[in-house]
Amino acid sequence: MTKNISARLKEISEYISPDDRVADIGSDHGYLLLLLLDKGCKRLLGIENKNGPFLHLKENLNQYLNDKIEVSFSDGLSYLPADINTLAFAGMGGKNIISILSNNESKLEQIEKIVVSPHIDIPALRRYLTGKGYYIESEDIIFDEKYYFVDVFKKGSKTYTDEEIYFGPILLSVQPYLFRKYYQELADHYRHLLLTAPLDSVRKKELNDKISYIKEYVREK
Ligand SMILES: C[S@@+](CC[C@H](N)C(=O)[O-])C[C@H]1O[C@@H](n2cnc3c(N)ncnc32)[C@H](O)[C@@H]1O
Incomplete structure (x- = not known):
């Protein structure tokens, strides 16, 4: 079912556990949701705000829609049921993610974990989320035709230096080869x-x- 899915989405799925109740914001094709379904996640919501990608999403997930995966044609966090406690954002810019989160900041109260892989502006996103009561629990960089960063934010607080915000605190400390x-x-x-x-x-x-x-x-x- 998920064999052609990119290494980038597989990497993101590694940071989500079967117990997390996940909304994938900007799901498009829905492949991340399929990976998470394979992993045993029981509460999955795909959100899209554009017609073409939403049709694509419904088509790709068609056989799972009645019970296993919910999809919503809505903007950002405007539709977010109270049981969702994890957000995933992949393939959009950090500033767009900030704008989605800040449009509905009160919804962050229910969110324990946020997994992000923005293609640009990750320092701005680190600055925003660490100022909103999250700390950086994990980070990675992978190469899948291009370089991609993945950051996992969990509820809690920690202070960071400017260079930790810029390079990522864990990546800066570990300095992996990539x-x-x-x-x-x-x-x-x-x-x-x-x-x-x-x-x-x-x-x-x-x-x-x-x-x-x-x-x-x-x-x-
Ligand atoms: C480049 S795609 C990435 C798809 C997938 N997440 C991935 O990483 O492969 C970004 C998707 O986010 C959707 N999107 C952008 N802003 C959104 C918003 N405010 N609410 C819901 N979806 C949004 C776009 O319509 C697009 O389908």
Whole structure:
């Protein structure tokens, strides 16, 4: 049933346990929900706010819709039954996730765990969620044609330095191979831009600062 599903979605599913009652926000094809069903999750809700993806979602999950998986055509957290205690957000930008959460912030009261894999702006999301009563329980980086970060937030509080928010506190401390590779490639990309692109002095300074920040915190080997 789920054999063509990406490594990225499989990685996200690793952080959800069978007892979690999960809403997948922006489900689209619904593959994450199928993985979670395979894993034994008993309460699954797929949320989509666009027609095409919602039809896709219903079609792909058709045989499970009566009892095992619920789907909702709704915006963000506007429809969120009180028993849901876990949110998953994958394949959207960190700022979009922040906007979805802040539009219905009172719903966070019922949410114990939030698993995110945004394709951009993860530091902003870390800053937002750690300011709303969550701490970062787990983090990972994987490569599945591109690099993807996964962060797991749990209810609780912890303070973080600016560099922990930027790089991720666990990734920064453990410095796994893929993390170091990602940032060395990013620094090389900035160096290449500095050599080849027509940049004004503000942009040049911005890129040089980013390279220095990476050099300061990310080990090379
Ligand atoms: C790029 S897809 C990612 C699909 C899937 N989560 C994945 O990672 O493969 C993002 C989906 O989020 C949906 N989406 C964006 N904003 C949303 C919102 N406010 N409420 C519900 N769905 C939303 C989009 O319609 C789109 O189908």
